[in-house]
Amino acid sequence: MGEHMIRATGLRRRFGRATALDGLDLAVPAGVVHGLLGPNGAGKSTTVRVLATLIRPDGGRAEVAGHDVVRDAARARTRIGLVGQHAAVDELLTGRQNLVLFGRLFHLTTRTARARAAELLAAFRLEEAADRPVRGYSGGMRRRLDLAAGMILAPPVLFLDEPTTGLDPRARTEVWDAVRALAEGGTTVLLTTQYLEEADRLAHSLSVIDHGRVIAEGSPDLLKSRVGGDRLDVAVADPADLPAAAAVLARISGGEPETDAAAARVGAPVADRAAALTEAVRALDAAGVEVADIALRRPTLDEVFLALTGDRSPQEPAPDDRPTARTEAAV
Numbered sequence: 001m002g003e004h005m006i007r008a009t010g011l012r013r014r015f016g017r018a019t020a021l022d023g024l025d026l027a028v029p030a031g032v033v034h035g036l037l038g039p040n041g042a043g044k045s046t047t048v049r050v051l052a053t054l055i056r057p058d059g060g061r062a063e064v065a066g067h068d069v070v071r072d073a074a075r076a077r078t079r080i081g082l083v084g085q086h087a088a089v090d091e092l093l094t095g096r097q098n099l100v101l102f103g104r105l106f107h108l109t110t111r112t113a114r115a116r117a118a119e120l121l122a123a124f125r126l127e128e129a130a131d132r133p134v135r136g137y138s139g140g141m142r143r144r145l146d147l148a149a150g151m152i153l154a155p156p157v158l159f160l161d162e163p164t165t166g167l168d169p170r171a172r173t174e175v176w177d178a179v180r181a182l183a184e185g186g187t188t189v190l191l192t193t194q195y196l197e198e199a200d201r202l203a204h205s206l207s208v209i210d211h212g213r214v215i216a217e218g219s220p221d222l223l224k225s226r227v228g229g230d231r232l233d234v235a236v237a238d239p240a241d242l243p244a245a246a247a248v249l250a251r252i253s254g255g256e257p258e259t260d261a262a263a264a265r266v267g268a269p270v271a272d273r274a275a276a277l278t279e280a281v282r283a284l285d286a287a288g289v290e291v292a293d294i295a296l297r298r299p300t301l302d303e304v305f306l307a308l309t310g311d312r313s314p315q316e317p318a319p320d321d322r323p324t325a326r327t328e329a330a331v
């Protein structure tokens with residue numbers, strides 16, 4: 001399996017008449033954060049459960065850290081940490097007590113479990129809250145404690161199923177930082193998410209999955225450039241100039257400009273970003289169009305996702321939760 005920490009080929013899994021996995025392939029090198037992005041029911045959790053040896057596939061095969069997840073499940077399991085969609089920690093116990101308990105469940109001696117708990121509390125910045133009951137923890141602290149529990153045996157591979165669902169933006173950022181720190185320490189992280197921003201900001205590479213199979217993969221940037229490339233957006237000062245502006249963009253882009261009359265904007269895909277921008281400025285000026293704003297824009301991951309999956313968009317963060325810094329290049 002070479003340098004891949006996780007490798008799956010042709011995974012299939014049915015539940016009754018529902019096909020959850022329909023020939024899913026995956027290859028994740030060591031030390032990266034790999035995202036499984038997909039809408040509800042795409043097969044994300046099923047993939048994680050197969051790879052974490054919790055359920056068996058009906059077909060295909062998978063290896064984690066070199067161990068076959070079916071034939072060598074017991075050994076694969078020792079190389080894996082799993083943080084599920086729902087918290088597994090005890091509310092009444094303190095953070096430290098929870099971690100020691102997890103350590104004992106995994107057959108560490110009390111002494112080793114205590115030492116490991118102290119290490120993890122420091123690593124996940126939970127030292128101050130360590131001896132308070134989890135009941136009083138914020139959402140971000142709980143999730144970090146979940147991550148710490150998943151890392152109790154210092155596994156080389158960690159599976160996270162929707163690690164930030166339901167968290168507020170601040171808590172989400174805290175969890176992202178913790179996941180990044182794990183990857184920097186060499187842990188290979190496979191995480192599922194429905195949040196495009198999370199996939200964009202956290203994952204080195206992505207598999208977009210739908211209907212139980214991978215429909216696109218690569219880095220977030222690669223996926224963005226594959227779908228449509230850059231766009232040039234022009235806002236005109238006078239809406240009466242929209243047709244003239246559209247004519248200029250049609251000539252430069254060779255593509256079909258899209259006009260948003262209400263916003264007095266027109267946009268079109270362009271191939272050569274820098275040249276298109278200079279040419280547009282010159283041509284709009286020559287046509288007597290007064291420009292209020294002109295910008296080159298990379299497609300967002302949202303647009304990529306829509307282009308790939310049609311109208312089955314994944315969940316968006318709540319409005320107060322939207323990314324403020326997009327991949328826009330205003331000029």
Ligand SMILES: Nc1ncnc2c1ncn2[C@@H]1O[C@H](COP(=O)(O)OP(=O)(O)OP(=O)(O)O)[C@@H](O)[C@H]1O
Pocket residue numbers: 015016018019020038039040041042043044045046047194
């Ligand atoms: N235990 C089960 N019994 C029956 N059907 C199941 C079971 N687990 C998953 N499925 C079905 O398999 C498909 C994939 O489910 P899965 O949970 O893997 O999707 P998901 O991508 O994790 O979705 P979500 O974003 O909602 O968590 C769905 O159609 C689901 O209804």
Ligand SMILES: [Mg+2]
Pocket residue numbers: 044045046161
């Ligand atoms: Mg799921």
